[in-house]
Amino acid sequence: MIKKFACVTALFMGLGVSAHAADDVYNLNFNQAVQSAIADGTLDGSVKFYLMGTRSGGQVLKKGVVTNKKTNAFMKSAEESCDWVLRSALIQLQTAAKQSGANAVTNIVSYYKSNQTRSTTTYECHKGTAMAGVALKGDLAKF
DSSP states (O other): HHHHHHHEEEEEEEEHHHHHTEEEEEEHHHHHHHHHHHHSSSSSSSSSEEESSSOOEEEEEEEEEEEEEEEETTOOOOHOOOOOOHHHHHHHHHHHHHHHTOOOOEEEOOOOOGGOBSSSSSSEEOSSSSSSEEEEEEEEOOO
């Protein structure tokens, strides 16, 4: 019994190491993903999302709000798992915006492992064998 437990533990530890070691970075279309999430009802459309450099102005109610989401990526394509985890991050930002009285999240950057990556068109997703992750940082604003 102990031998079996040790083998299973070693197997899972090995998967964890390989998932981290095989971490690939994907830069995927942000606006397309947001529009798809609004179209299917994942997001309600009451909060707008703007990558850094695409819209400014309004009253910033809270700066530097961070979301860091992970999802199961095992046996899933990068597109599928990254879209799923981005939706989770956007839902969190939408909720935070509504709670603050904001109607937009501006200056959004990818913020994986606290490393800021700017783009006016894409978000960054990290996918390994078992997990995919998206981290975003942005400002809650009212227009």
